[in-house]
Amino acid sequence: MVCSLGIEGSANKIGIGIIRDGEELANVRRTYITPPGEGFMPRETAKHHREQIVNLVKQAISEAKINPTEIDVICYTKGPGMAQPLLVGAIVARTLSLVWNKPLLGVNHCIGHIEMGRFITKAQNPIVLYVxxxxxxxxxxxxxxxxxxxxxxxxAVGNCLDRFAxxxxxSNDPSPGYNIEQLAKNSQNYIKLPYSVKGMDVSFSGILSYIEELADPSKRRQKRKKDENGAEPEYSKEDLCYSLQETIFAMLVEITERAMAHCESTEVLIVGGVxxxxxxxxxxxxxxxxRGGKVFATDERYCIDNGLMIAHAGAEMHRAGIxxxxxxxxxxxxYRTDEVLVTWRDD
Structure with a gap:
């Protein structure tokens, strides 16, 4: 039996999770939300995390109804991510490790998402789309x-959506991508956008530049075709959101299907905030x-960055003797996904 506490703080979410022998005991999280039209900067995000993390640790311990002595390992997000927010989690993890005299493990953020998705959905050996x-x-x-x-x-696809928002x-509340998704539901007017798949890779920066010019009259150039009266068509936010989603998601489905064909897989697992x-x-x-296959996905509790995914991946690593x-x-x-030696899987 392994009881693990995980700290995730690689971007604008700061989360603490506790898991014991495959049982979720706590999964608490706070999000740094900026005003519409603004992104989150490293220094301000780190300040938010510093202000929240101690109370989140206390809340997680309280919800888990355990004593710190029952925890076997302290885990934190080692990377990838934004340096200053990552440091907040790492410093607190090191402190807890010293104070409670517990071993410490740094977890790859991407591996955390994958292992959380496999754990929740019970997917066996899927092709993973990490977005x-x-x-x-x-x-x-x-x-x-x-x-x-x-x-x-x-x-990244999430960065493309955030920048378009x-x-x-x-609004950035609860997240830019979620609000784009809601606006997209109110349109069926598809605007043709660049479609950029390069073998098994994708590119989003050109699509973002193109749709930015459609959305901003000051950057319009010749993107809008004039109608028979010589007037330029007007595109609503809903039209733009719908068209952007349909285009970039089609690109992701294409490369995922190609990987399924290559691996002869019948399962797809979607992880990550998007x-x-x-x-x-x-x-x-x-x-x-x-294709006669099946798709697996989770809801926002486990899909969006959270401490439980770090706790679970760390518990698997600890159990494997890492x-x-x-x-x-x-x-x-x-810290790339393929840098990690996955010793806890025997398939």
């Missing part, structure tokens, strides 16, 4: 590593059904 604000990857497990089949060559100045999007799940489900020397308890902004 978030900082990452976009198509992944398959093979020979003790999560292999990256394809990824974004510029910005800032362009059209919609994985909460019901339209993405629906489109992936249609593709999987046509230990981290104290002098390796640092953070790294660039």
């Amino acid at each position: 978030s604000g900082g990452n976009t990857q198509v992944i398959a497990y093979s020979n003790k590593r999560y292999r990256i089949f394809g990824e974004t060559i510029d910005i 800032r362009i059209i100045k919609i 994985g909460c999007n019901l339209r993405l799940q629906e489109m992936m489900g249609i593709m999987c059904k046509e 230990r981290m020397p104290w002098d390796e308890s640092f953070i790294t902004q660039r």
Whole structure:
């Protein structure tokens, strides 16, 4: 039996999770929300995390109804992510490790998402589509590593959605992507956008630039075709949100299907914050059904960055005998999924 406490703080979420022998005991989280049209900066995000993290640890311990002496390992997000927010989690994890005399483990953020998704959905050996604000990857497990089949060559899909939300100045509460999803439900007017799939990789920066010019008259150029009266058509926020979602999700479904064909897989697992999007799940489900497969996804409790995913992945690592020397308890902004040796899986 392993009882693990996990700290996640790689971006604008700060979360604490506690899991014991596969049983969720606590999963608490706070989000740093900025005004419409603004993103979150590292220093301000780290300040938010510092202000919240101690009370979140107390809340998690209280909800779990355990004593710190019952915890076997303290886990934290080692990377990838934003340096200053990551440091908040790492410093608190190191402090708790010293005060409670517990071993410390740094967890890869991407691996945390994957293992949480597998744990919740019970997917066996799926093709993983990992989509978030900082990452976009198509992944398959093979020979003790999560292999990256394809990824974004510029910005992540979540970053594309977040930046577009800032362009059209919609609320960041509860998240930009969620609000884009709600607006998209109110339109069926598809505007043709660039479709950029390059082999198994995707590109979102050009799509973002193109739709920005559609949304902002001052950057319009020649993107809008004039009607028979010589007037330029007007696109609503709903039209733009709908068109952006349909285009970028179609790109993601395409490269995921290609990975399924290569691996002869019948399962797809969607993880990461963008994985909460019901339209993405629906489109992936249609593709999987046509191939005789099945799509797996989770809700916002486990899809969006959370401490429980770090606690669970850390518990799996600890159970497999992985230990981290104290002098390796640092953070790294660039920590790729395929760098991690997955010793806890025996398939």
